[in-house]
Amino acid sequence: MKYTFGLIGAGNMGGAVARAVSLRCKDGILSNRTPEKAQALAEDLGFTAGSNEEAARESRYLFLGVKPHLMAGMLADLQPVLRARSEPPILVPMAAGLSIEQIQNMAGGDYPVIRIMPNTPVAVGQGVVFYKSSPGVTQEMEAGFLALMEEAGKLFPLEESLMDVGAAVAGCGPAYAYLVMDAMADGGVACGLPRPDAIRFAAQTLLGAAQMVLETGKHPDQLKNEVCSPGGSTIQGVRTLEQRAVRAAMMDAVIAASEKNAALGK
Secondary structure (H helix, E strand, O other): OOOOEEOOOOOHHHHHHHHHHHOOOOOEEEEEOHHHHHHHHHHHHEEEEEHHHHHHHHEEEEEEEEOHHHHHHHHHHHHHHHHHOOOOOEEOOOOOOOHHHHHHHHOOOOEEEEOOOOOOOHOOOOOOOOEOOOOOOOOOHHHHHHHOOOEEEEEEEEEEEHHHHHHHHOHHHHHHHHHHHHHHHHHHHHHHOOHHOOOHHHHHHHHHHHHHHHHOOOHHHHHHHHOOOOOOOHHHHHHHHHOEEEEEEHHHHHHHHHHHHHHHOO
């Protein structure tokens, strides 16, 4: 095999994964239905750009970054290429709602599969990556995958039955965080802060709050209470958020995203 890492589908999520992998691996090939996009990303990361067929034929770990509704057609076209290989590829799909068994059926063989659900912060080394290996994945294969993804952030093994839920929290979560960040910054602008400052302040605040949870091990509610002094301004802000049902809205967003993820595979 010519390449350790191959990627079909160099969109936002696939590109973020490729960026993380490029910090550990220098022999990779990228393919995209818009070739110019793959070429630009490959040049930026030091990889090679090629076709789907080349990636499928020459890659040990073949990452599949195409949308769920496009996966079956793409893999059907590649079945002859995959069957002709002397050594089977390790397929690494990142499509919500598609199980390991579905990917194997679409690919036309009982190939080793490491199903992943990453989020876009993998591009800056602060991502969450859930993964589940099929029975055909050896310890050596999984160790190689973990080494490839070492710079992506935190990797968590997760049962397939929980993948859609995990993706609704971590995969979709950055969008929720950006929405909150933008709203916090808008509030600051409304009160007189310059927008660039307001955005930086909000971003650093969310980063620091997340780090407090991870490093202290305290429950988020406990940390929230520690900020809310009796009769202070913070508790008034929290009261307003509770009045507007922000907590319930966030829970509903995760539930809606989880249900959508599950529906994608049907």
